[in-house]
Amino acid sequence: MSGLRAPLAWALLACLSRLALGQQAVTPACCGPIVPRREWKALASECAHTLKLPVRYVVVSHTAGSNCDTPASCLRQVQNVQHYHARTLGWCDVGYNFLIGEDGLVYEGRGWDIKGDHSGTAWNPMSIGITFMGNYMERSPPPRAIRAAQSLLACGVARGSLKPNYEVKGHRDIQQTLSPGDQLYEIIRNWPQYRE
Helix, strand or coil: HHHHHHHHHHHHHHHHHHHCCCCCCCCCHHHHEECCCCCCCCCCCCCCCEEECCEEEEEEEECCCCCCCCHHHHHHHHHHHHHHHHHHCCCCCCCCCCCECCCEEEEECCCCCCCCCCCCCCCCCEEEEEECCCCCCCCCHHHHHHHHHHHHHHHHHHHHCEEEEEEEEEHHHCCCCCCCCCHHHHHHHCCECCCC
């Protein structure tokens, strides 16, 4: 956990110093805390296909696996997801662009620029895939995880990776799946950017 504190503190200080200097707060430098790949000890990516930015769609899913609620447990969980995708399924990397932990942090997957493997061949090239780590059929993610996802989406618009009029879709809206789980699905259906 202490390994994540210093970078997050520096990111917060950078944002506060911009505010103190009267600079615009909603800039890419002030996006909420995103745990970079190097900090969660990601395997090297072998992905080469980039997204044409800005994209119009965001697909929200859940991993349907174990949840995590501390930086240490989420670090292990994101490593597990990547290992499954890259080593077991043979994908070029973890399939999602970003992963949300119940610790309230966003973990960088493929990031803003690289096409994911989260929603099928039609949707992957035109969307950002964010997944919540856990199973949300019977329970909801905590508010801090929801806030982290919403902050990430605002960041995507601020940095020009998402169109200002982007649309949020549940994974089940575009593929035959129970993802993102009944409880999380009900939450995202109330977001102003949600479209069936």
